[in-house]
Amino acid sequence: MADEQKRVRRRPERSEEAEVEAPPKAESRSAEEVDKLISEIDEVLEENAEEFVRSYVQKGGE
Amino acid sequence: MAIPKVMGIETEYGVISKGDEDHNPIFASSLLINSFVSPRLKRVRWDYEEETPLRDARGAFERTGLELFEDEGGLVSVILENGARYYVDHAHPEYSTPECSNARNLVIHDKAGERVLAGSLEAASRSLPGRSRILVYKNNSDGKGNSYGCHENYLMSRSTPFPSIVTMLTPFFVTRQIFTGAGKVGSEGAAASKDTPYQISQRADFFEVEVGLETTFRRPLINTRDEPHADPDKYRRLHVIIGDANMSEISTFLKVGTTALVLSMIEDNFITSDLRIAEPVAALRTISRDPTCRAKVTLADGRSVTAVDLQWEYLDWARKYLADQDVDPVTAEVVSRWEQTLAALETDPMSLDRQLDWVAKLRTIEAYRERHGLSWDHPKLSLVDLQYHDIRMDRSVYYRMVDTGQIETLVTEEEVQKAVSNPPEDTRAYFRGRALGRFSSQVTAASWDAVIFDTGADSLQKVPMMEPLKGTKASVGSLFDAAEDAADLLRRLQS
Numbered sequence: 001m002a003d004e005q006k007r008v009r010r011r012p013e014r015s016e017e018a019e020v021e022a023p024p025k026a027e028s029r030s031a032e033e034v035d036k037l038i039s040e041i042d043e044v045l046e047e048n049a050e051e052f053v054r055s056y057v058q059k060g061g062e
Numbered sequence: 063m064a065i066p067k068v069m070g071i072e073t074e075y076g077v078i079s080k081g082d083e084d085h086n087p088i089f090a091s092s093l094l095i096n097s098f099v100s101p102r103l104k105r106v107r108w109d110y111e112e113e114t115p116l117r118d119a120r121g122a123f124e125r126t127g128l129e130l131f132e133d134e135g136g137l138v139s140v141i142l143e144n145g146a147r148y149y150v151d152h153a154h155p156e157y158s159t160p161e162c163s164n165a166r167n168l169v170i171h172d173k174a175g176e177r178v179l180a181g182s183l184e185a186a187s188r189s190l191p192g193r194s195r196i197l198v199y200k201n202n203s204d205g206k207g208n209s210y211g212c213h214e215n216y217l218m219s220r221s222t223p224f225p226s227i228v229t230m231l232t233p234f235f236v237t238r239q240i241f242t243g244a245g246k247v248g249s250e251g252a253a254a255s256k257d258t259p260y261q262i263s264q265r266a267d268f269f270e271v272e273v274g275l276e277t278t279f280r281r282p283l284i285n286t287r288d289e290p291h292a293d294p295d296k297y298r299r300l301h302v303i304i305g306d307a308n309m310s311e312i313s314t315f316l317k318v319g320t321t322a323l324v325l326s327m328i329e330d331n332f333i334t335s336d337l338r339i340a341e342p343v344a345a346l347r348t349i350s351r352d353p354t355c356r357a358k359v360t361l362a363d364g365r366s367v368t369a370v371d372l373q374w375e376y377l378d379w380a381r382k383y384l385a386d387q388d389v390d391p392v393t394a395e396v397v398s399r400w401e402q403t404l405a406a407l408e409t410d411p412m413s414l415d416r417q418l419d420w421v422a423k424l425r426t427i428e429a430y431r432e433r434h435g436l437s438w439d440h441p442k443l444s445l446v447d448l449q450y451h452d453i454r455m456d457r458s459v460y461y462r463m464v465d466t467g468q469i470e471t472l473v474t475e476e477e478v479q480k481a482v483s484n485p486p487e488d489t490r491a492y493f494r495g496r497a498l499g500r501f502s503s504q505v506t507a508a509s510w511d512a513v514i515f516d517t518g519a520d521s522l523q524k525v526p527m528m529e530p531l532k533g534t535k536a537s538v539g540s541l542f543d544a545a546e547d548a549a550d551l552l553r554r555l556q557s
Contacts, residue, residue, distance in 0.1 A: 037468060053444045056448060
């Protein structure tokens with residue numbers, strides 16, 4: 001498998017009009033952020049989880 | 063040279079009524095569509111042959127006092143002024159985006175579809191009695207073995223041999239889930255296993271064969287449906303049924319962007335290495351069930367590789383392919399994001415929890431589980447999973463993440479709102495959408511490849527659109543601006 005060079009190869013050259021901003025480097029969410037989200041989820045979550053999940057039945061589609 | 067990859071996404075949404083004993087999903091789906099369309103448009107019939115009768119929904123409908131926009135087949139199906147088709151299919155509301163010319167525009171129009179559903183929900187809730195309500199989810203499974211699809215469509219050259227599409231595309235489809243997966247708690251159907259608390263793809267459990275025509279059972283990795291909705295001598299429409307419905311704009315962007323690029327390479331017969339997977343259906347599941355992305359699958363030539371390894375191979379070919387081309391900015395961004403995503407998946411998949419659906423959902427559910435001390439089979443985790451896909455922006459876990467800056471977006475809400483009522487400008491969807499927007503009372507029917515006008519003349523007049531890249535704003539925009547009515551438009555088109 002040709003995995004020696006591929007991971008260091010640079011992204012392809014672009015013409016000037018094809019300039020795009022480099023997407024931000026992946027940086028995962030902080031524990032504080034996720035904590036805050038979990039509290040929000042508790043506020044918006046449908047009541048009676050067990051009944052709700054059980055009753056969510058769909059007709060099969062494509 | 064590969065033809066431009068005109069593309070679209072069709073999404074079957076999950077739908078459920080609460081507190082209504084009359085509920086049936088066809089009624090709920092029909093009500094959504096009619097509630098959205100009634101105040102906007104004279105009803106325009108979709109011109110096609112399939113039949114899905116409304117059955118017992120009719121009585122329930124009469125009580126809402128709304129007009130039922132059913133066509134001759136008894137099917138609710140309308141065309142919107144953005145060129146999209148909005149209809150009932152297999153007891154689900156389905157939204158097919160208008161044809162788009164690139165991945166970014168398709169992300170915008172896919173999101174516009176969510177807003178159409180959300181608008182429908184709001185409008186429908188006004189005609190529901192008492193405490194009844196309808197809920198809509200952009201996902202692909204009810205967790206009980208029933209799946210509904212999110213299909214992609216790509217314009218391809220008729221001259222590309224289908225066997226080479228199958229050979230070159232199957233390994234890509236089996237492995238692209240590492241960035242296109244929407245994530246799912248548990249496993250289901252014939253593939254159910256107690257050892258799978260969480261998996262990468264919503265759909266992987268439902269695929270049973272490598273190639274086939276079916277879409278609702280014995281689902282194939284590669285679907286052979288051949289309805290080009292365009293000049294059949296020149297084009298094929300590749301109908302892709304293996305994708306998950308994505309909330310994340312990055313996941314959708316990568317899904318359609320990388321696929322379009324791989325299809326162009328296949329058309330140009332550019333990929334010469336043998337990437338075939340020995341057992342692709344089994345490999346699909348193996349990869350889906352390994353959130354570490356380290357699982358290895360065996361190739362036909364005996365090599366043992368990860369999904370990331372195979373995706374690197376495709377990316378490598380794509381770089382070579384684009385090396386001597388003028389690369390448009392959207393394709394450049396696809397390649398650069400593809401590369402960053404693979405690098406991150408290789409070192410630490412969880413680092414993508416601001417970008418990819420399956421990672422964002424997994425991190426959130428893990429945290430939720432820890433906070434409340436729940437086991438993986440607790441229904442609350444399935445509920446968080448479901449509610450990640452809720453299309454109501456104030457209740458959806460995904461949109462809670464958007465609002466708090468916890469997930470990256472790619473397009474602006476202004477662009478999405480504009481796309482709710484405006485077609486893409488650079489495909490034939492422009493003609494369809496403008497015809498609806500300006501002269502809906504004189505459009506009697508429309509389909510992907512034609513608009514039929516009734517101008518009051520003796521016969522109906524059909525404008526065929528067999529070329530997906532004709533009928534653009536550049537070619538007909540000024541005619542629409544100047545035309546007084548449909549008859550005037552048709553005169554101007556002929557002169």
